[in-house]
Amino acid sequence: DIQMTQSPSSLSASVGDRVTITCRASQGISNYLAWYQQKPGKVPKLLIYAASTLQSGVPSRFSGSGSGTDFTLTISSLQPEDVAAYYCQEYNSAPTFGQGTKVEIK
Amino acid sequence: EVQLVESGGDLVQPGGSLRLSCAASGFTFSSHTMNWVRQAPGKGLEWVSYISNSGNTIYYADSVKGRFTISRDNAKSSLYLQMNSLRDEDTAVYYCARVVRGYSYVFDYWGQGTLVTVSS
Numbered sequence: 001d002i003q004m005t006q007s008p009s010s011l012s013a014s015v016g017d018r019v020t021i022t023c024r025a026s027q028g029i030s031n032y033l034a035w036y037q038q039k040p041g042k043v044p045k046l047l048i049y050a051a052s053t054l055q056s057g058v059p060s061r062f063s064g065s066g067s068g069t070d071f072t073l074t075i076s077s078l079q080p081e082d083v084a085a086y087y088c089q090e091y092n093s094a095p096t097f098g099q100g101t102k103v104e105i106k
Numbered sequence: 107e108v109q110l111v112e113s114g115g116d117l118v119q120p121g122g123s124l125r126l127s128c129a130a131s132g133f134t135f136s137s138h139t140m141n142w143v144r145q146a147p148g149k150g151l152e153w154v155s156y157i158s159n160s161g162n163t164i165y166y167a168d169s170v171k172g173r174f175t176i177s178r179d180n181a182k183s184s185l186y187l188q189m190n191s192l193r194d195e196d197t198a199v200y201y202c203a204r205v206v207r208g209y210s211y212v213f214d215y216w217g218q219g220t221l222v223t224v225s226s
Binding site: 034036038043044045046049055087089091094095096097098099100 | 143150151152153165167201206209210211212213214216217218219
């Protein structure tokens, strides 16, 4: 089974900061990588798929990159409404999610 | 507007059974692969099961294989999950999730979830 490891597990940043979350796969998954945002008490929301394709309606401050085993989700300018847990998910095989990264405002 | 509405969650004893339902609307249900994904309280997301748009192809996570059965009724735009031999570790919110067309496991719409609690 493919393991997905996210880092950091949590972070605190100021409004306007650039935030980067990394996700590492235990084996190569090409670009079969999605990112989800889950706000407290809410349902997960698809942000990015195919590693870098922005889902319709998602603000352009979100971007994804990477291929193979190493991937990143970047929020170019953190906003208060971005407080959430973020999960990466591989879909090269039976889908596996990372353990999540909690983003808070400092 | 795409809507997915789960139901059927409940408190059940270990070893018991439960059937979850997901009613879909706002899109052509028969054109989309569907999945169940669960989230234990305070924990991360775990994929549970996949069913193709026709129902002919089905996959399960190892953790539920042999105990859970996914099915769908395209005429009723409904997805189901029959859960048998339930264990404490099956306690979670269960989400039905629609798949982006052309992909197997990219989930673009999620229901609000239904809570399954397995406890004596």
